[in-house]
Amino acid sequence: MTKKTSVEPWAMRIAQLINRFGAVKSSILFVIVTLIFTFAGTYFLRGIISDNAHTEDFISASILTLLSAPWVLWFFSELVKQLERSRESLEYAVTQLEKLREEDELLNHTLQNNIKQLNHEIEQRKNAQLERESVFTDLEREITEKSEKEKQASQLSTLLRSIIDASPDLIYYRNQEGRFAGCNRVAEQMTGKTEQELIGLTPHQVYDEELASQVVASDHEVLENDVSVTEDLWLRFADGRRRYFEMRKVPFYSADGTRLGVLAFGRDTTERKQAENAVNKASKDKTAFIATISHELRTPLNGIVGLSRMLRDTNLTSEQFAWVSTIYASGITLGNIFNDIIDLDRLDRDRLELSLKTVSIKDFTQELGSIIELLADDKELTFAAHVEDPMPALVEVDGTRLRQILWNLLFNAVKFTQKGVVSLEVKAKAIDAETSMVTFKVCDTGVGIPPQELDKVFAMYYQVNLPEHQSATGTGIGLAICQQMVSLMNGTISVSSVVGEGTCFTVDLPLEISKKPIQVETLKVTGLQILLVEDIELNVMVAKALLEKLGQHVDVAMTGNEAITMARDKQYDLILLDIQLPDMNGFEVANVLHDESLVEQTSIVALTANVIKTRQEYLDNGMDDVIAKPVKKSRIIEVFNKLFCEQPSEPHQPAPEPKKDHLNTILDLELLQMLVDTIGHEMVRTSVKVFQEKIPEYLEILQISLSADEKDEVCSQAHKIKGAAGSVGLARVQKIANEIQQGDHPAWWQNVHDWVEQLNQAANQDLQKLINWLSQQDIDD
The missing domain is CATH 1.20.120.160 (HPT domain)
Structure with a gap:
């Protein structure tokens, strides 16, 4: 609203003044003022014109004034009234105008607010429009991207499906309820059903009952424990082929982590299995070959060792004794070579065993040295064996394996030494009150081993290249077997050498000190009725002579059927049964004897050159013990004492407890x-x-x-x-x-x-x- 003007017009003020005093008072005042003005004006004018004023001038002026004053007053009254009305109208108009102005200002303010609101709404609508346009743009982009992704997903799905169908592996998946939910082409070929036909079926509706049960069990394990499972299955294809599959089953999930079922992958491993079978068969064939060759070679060796040992006990000249001793030592050498071959097979099958016995190191060294001395004499070498004190009187050790280790080392020392000395030094150092570290050191003055070859000599089939000593080569298995045997006995073996000066092998074995004395190897039983079942004349001659020399009575059967017949006709205390017979093997003979209850009070001991099998295998097949060929007198005494040491004074009439029925x-x-x-x-x-x-x-x-x-x-x-x-x-x-x-x-x-x-x-x-x-x-x- 605008502010009023501070100065009002004079007419308005006069009108207000007249209105304030009233019309009568104002008229009287106006007449008086007019008269005064008239008198003054007349007097002034007369004074100017004639320099003398007259009364009639004043009277005429007064009359004129009185005559004109009412009209003038009326005029001015009307004028005042009009002015007053105009003023009031004006004030009213001003008031109205003020009101209008205020209303206009209010309307203007409202309008301004509305304009602002409208502008705000317009701005918002503009922003909303921009946002909608942006949303539409994003939506279009998303639609485009989604369409592209769907296209890519479709292409990827097609690609994955092609890959899965092209895969040679068997692939399928089943839902939580164990029903097929999808598979690849190999699964279709295997089941003879299309994927659509498989969907919804259970394993029991697709496989035979045994396979279905196995499949369901493994599925249950995957779902129950939420783990992956691997199993091998024989699966029969719709065309009748049987293939061996390695199945891998895993749980699979959706994107939100919900488990959907079981996903299975199957790799056809039939060829691998056939290869493994071929390897196993080859291993068995190798074992059978070694067993056969061992038997065939030990058969004549049995005669060589047995007869040469018997000849040494007769009256011979010194020259004849030397010849026979050479034959005996050569037979022992061949026997140890056979042992290496057999132990090589055992090592391949992890079947090498230790049999601990109480051994005197001094006696053991003397016994081994006496044989090596024969070999050394043939090459005009000096052999020296020395046992350094203090040395435990008795230790627990596998004497056969220890003998084989030292034999290999000593035999090599003799073989690779042209002149000079071969020595065996034995010493011991206490580890504690019950164990002693026994060191065997084999040295020679032979050709030596080059430094670059030292770390290779224990490798299987490795031979040191010695061009000047080609005649002194071997199979390359002896030292490898020695190392593994030493390791089996928790010991160590090492080598040092100087080319042209000689070689030293050192074997350190932790051996338990024995508190029990060695049992004297004297036969405690004689007069036994023994049935010797053997088909080789030479073996019969050696074994029969040895047994009779030990005071036993021996009958001989050359075949399995002959042995069975003789066992039916006569009660024997002991049957020495060869395993390789012309008509049947020894196990079959033993089974017949057990089945017919012919050996309830008779011991059966396997007499065999096949040392591939373990002693337990012979016991499991109805034998009471086993004696390996070539037959050793010490072994016969050991077995006889074990089986018959509790016999009464007349051993040919034994009365042991009846043996358990073998069939049971x-x-x-x-x-x-x-x-x-x-x-x-x-x-x-x-x-x-x-x-x-x-x-x-x-x-x-x-x-x-x-x-x-x-x-x-x-x-x-x-x-x-x-x-x-x-x-x-x-x-x-x-x-x-x-x-x-x-x-x-x-x-x-x-x-x-x-x-x-x-x-x-x-x-x-x-x-x-x-x-x-x-x-x-x-x-x-």
Whole structure:
């Protein structure tokens, strides 16, 4: 609102003044003022014009004034009234104008606010429009990107599908309910169903019941424990082919972490398995070859060593004694070479064993030195053996292995020394009250070993290149076997050498000091009735002569059938049974003797040149002990004393406790008889037939799992075999499988290969015995 002007017009002031005094007072005042003005004006004018004023001038002026004054007054009154009305109208108008102005200002302010609000809204709408445009732009971009991604995803999906279908691996996945949700082309070929046909089916609707149960069990393990699982399965394709698959199963999830099911990958490992089988077969063939060659070579060697030893005990000239001693030492050398070959095979199969016995180091050194001295004399070398005191009187050691180690070292020393000395020095240093570190040092003055060759001499099949001594080369296995044997005995072996001056090998062995005395190797039993089963005339002659010299009575059988017949006709105290016979092997002979109860009071000792098998394997096949060829007098005394030392004064009439029925250790006869009585022969025979059909596959899977170091799978498969064997009464198979399934055994890995081999042998042999037993039951009925 504008501010009023501080100065008002004079007319307005006069009008206000007249209005304030009233019309009468103002008129009287106006007349008086007019009269005064008239008198003054008349007087002034007269004074100017005539310098003399007259009364009539004043009267005429007064009359004129009085006559004109009312009209003038009226005029001015009306003028005042008009002015007053105008003023009031003006004030009213001003008031209205003020109100209008205020309203206008209010409207203007409102309008300004509305304009501002409108501008704000316009700005907001403009921003919203920009945002919408931006959103539309982003949406268009997202749509474009999404379309591109969908296109890429489609291409990637097609590519992945092509890759999966082109993969030679078996791929499928199943949902949480265990139903197929997808697969690749290999799975379609295997099942004979398309992917669409497979979707929604369960393993029980696709596989045979046994395979389906195994598959479902592994699926359950994946889902239950949320872990990956690996298993090996034989799968049969729709075209009839059977392939061996290594299946890997893993849980798979959606993007939000929800588990969707099981994803399985299967790699066809049939060729690998066949290769492994070929390797295993080659290993078995190699073992069989070594066993055969060992037997064939030891057979004549038995005669050489035995006869030369017997000749040395006769009256000979010094020259003849030297010749015979050379033959004897050569036979011993050949025997040690055979031992190296056999131990090489054992090392390959981790079957090298130690058999600790009480040994006198001094006597041991003297015995070994007497044979090496013969070899040294042939080359005109000096041999010196020295045992340094103090030395424990007796120690616990595998004398055969120690002899083999030192023999290799001493034989090499003699072989590579043209002149000079070969020596064996033995000394000991106490570790504690119960153990002593015994050091064997073999030195020679031979050709020596170049420095660059020293770290290689213990490698398998390695031979030092000595052009000037080509005749003194060997197989390169002796030192390698020595190192492994020393390691097996927790010792160390080292070498030092100077070319042209000689070589020294040092063997350090921690040996337990023995508190018990050596048992005197004197035969405590004579007059035994012995049946010697041997098909080689030379071996018969040597063994029979040795046994008779020891005061025993010997009958000879040249074949297995002949031995069985003689055992039926006569009761023997002991049967020395060769394993390699022309008509049947010794194990078969022993089985017949056990089955016919011909040896309830007779001991059977294997007499064999095949030292591939362990002693326990012979015991498991019905033997009471084993004697290796060439036959040693000390071993015969040891075995005879062990078996018959508790005999009465007349040893040819022994009365030991009846031995346990051999068949009972193989079959659970009580269970089998119960099954026969309960479900009948036919049902038992059917069960045995099913086992006979399944066991090759079980054993094959077991062997493959072992080759793959899948301990859990080996234990699982052994558990399956154990259950199957137990259901048909194969007690020994069940027992061996039970050992295999106990994966927490502290020496499981060290023994499992032997157990598996025993299981294979027992399954084949015992199953036949079970079939024979069932046939015998039919005959008895």
